[in-house]
Amino acid sequence: GDSVTQMEGPVTLSEEAFLTINCTYTATGYPSLFWYVQYPGEGLQLLLKATKADDKGSNKGFEATYRKETTSFHLEKGSVQVSDSAVYFCALVILIQGAQKLVFGQGTRLTINP
Amino acid sequence: GAGVSQSPSNKVTEKGKDVELRCDPISGHTALYWYRQRLGQGLEFLIYFQGNSAPDKSGLPSDRFSAERTGESVSTLTIQRTQQEDSAVYLCASSPWTGGTFSNQPQHFGDGTRLSIL
Numbered sequence: 001g002d003s004v005t006q007m008e009g010p011v012t013l014s015e016e017a018f019l020t021i022n023c024t025y026t027a028t029g030y031p032s033l034f035w036y037v038q039y040p041g042e043g044l045q046l047l048l049k050a051t052k053a054d055d056k057g058s059n060k061g062f063e064a065t066y067r068k069e070t071t072s073f074h075l076e077k078g079s080v081q082v083s084d085s086a087v088y089f090c091a092l093v094i095l096i097q098g099a100q101k102l103v104f105g106q107g108t109r110l111t112i113n114p
Numbered sequence: 115g116a117g118v119s120q121s122p123s124n125k126v127t128e129k130g131k132d133v134e135l136r137c138d139p140i141s142g143h144t145a146l147y148w149y150r151q152r153l154g155q156g157l158e159f160l161i162y163f164q165g166n167s168a169p170d171k172s173g174l175p176s177d178r179f180s181a182e183r184t185g186e187s188v189s190t191l192t193i194q195r196t197q198q199e200d201s202a203v204y205l206c207a208s209s210p211w212t213g214g215t216f217s218n219q220p221q222h223f224g225d226g227t228r229l230s231i232l
């Protein structure tokens with residue numbers, strides 16, 4: 001079935017470090033791919049998305065490229081900040097009866113130290 | 115405009131009691147989803163509603179779980195005879211009708227209800 005596998009956390013980095021959070025997926029066809037972020041005490045928010053192969057999603061300095069050949073959607077940021085500390089979820093969407101059903105990875109907790 | 119609203123934000127109850135969780139989706143969003151997020155884990159799909167179609171209940175973990183939705187508005191998730199393993203954050207999300215195709219519009223999430231079973 002459709003699934004998403006994320007890099008296990010927690011991940012702890014120093015401010016201004018380079019970040020990569022790996023995400024790979026298994027799906028029938030070519031799903032849309034998302035990264036959601038959950039800041040402490042807040043709800044899930046969409047961070048970025050990509051809807052087809054080779055698309056690059058970007059937001060708040062984060063980027064992820066939809067790689068069909070490696071079935072991956074790794075999240076990267078060149079210089080992280082303390083405010084980036086959160087839990088990050090990779091997800092794919094599958095279409096069932098006209099509705100978009102999200103399949104999430106297990107989440108990666110990121111802590112950035114000053 | 116208003117986002118997805120969930121209530122209560124926190125619920126503490128004794129094992130064996132029934133609980134009802136409420137979700138108000140974004141106006142005009144025909145699809146509504148419930149997810150469960152256990153501590154330190156990812157989101158687990160529970161159920162979704164799409165317009166007047168029969169809901170997809172494939173994710174409900176047991177027959178103690180049920181959900182209803184009135185038209186294209188409010189939904190309630192009911193857990194009967196709660197158990198300690200039901201402790202989690204229950205998230206609701208809504209999205210517009212896609213017309214049967216993938217859409218660039220993602221699901222919008224509420225802040226969740228944190229349920230604690232003593």
